[in-house]
Amino acid sequence: MQRVLALDVGDKRIGVAVSDPLGITAQGVETFERTGSRNQDVSHILQLAERYAPCRLLFGLPRNMDGSYGEQAEKVRSFAEAVLEQFEGEHCFYDERLSTMAARRVLLEADVSRKKRKGVIDKMAAVVILQGYLDGQR
Secondary structure: OOOEEEEEEOOOEEEEEEEOOOOOOEEEEEEEEOOOOHHHHHHHHHHHHHHHOOOEEEEEEOOOOOOOOOHHHHHHHHHHHHHHOOOOOEEEEEEOOOHHHHHHHHHHHOOOOHHHHHHHHHHHHHHHHHHHHHHHHO
């Protein structure tokens, strides 16, 4: 396995995480504040892909608790399509249910202040998504 770049795509922010080259551990990269321009947001993600050279992009796909897909899942798919038009490599979607709650729990246990949590919650959610994916690949 080679590097995987994971994205937790939200309306305001995109959490980004990357795996180590062996695909064992996930590390947080950043929480990207969306610009309001899809082209600029896509361009930023493609720059990250160029820097980390992943073989696969992993998009967290939000599902409802009953397993169905809602409006947010369609937004993620649409953003993914825009990124994938210019990304040469594999991609997949990963069920991200409860990833933000898991990330919030980790940050609370680490005693991260409320103000700092807001800036890193999306990055931590991307780490949770990616680590779940990597663990499932073994």
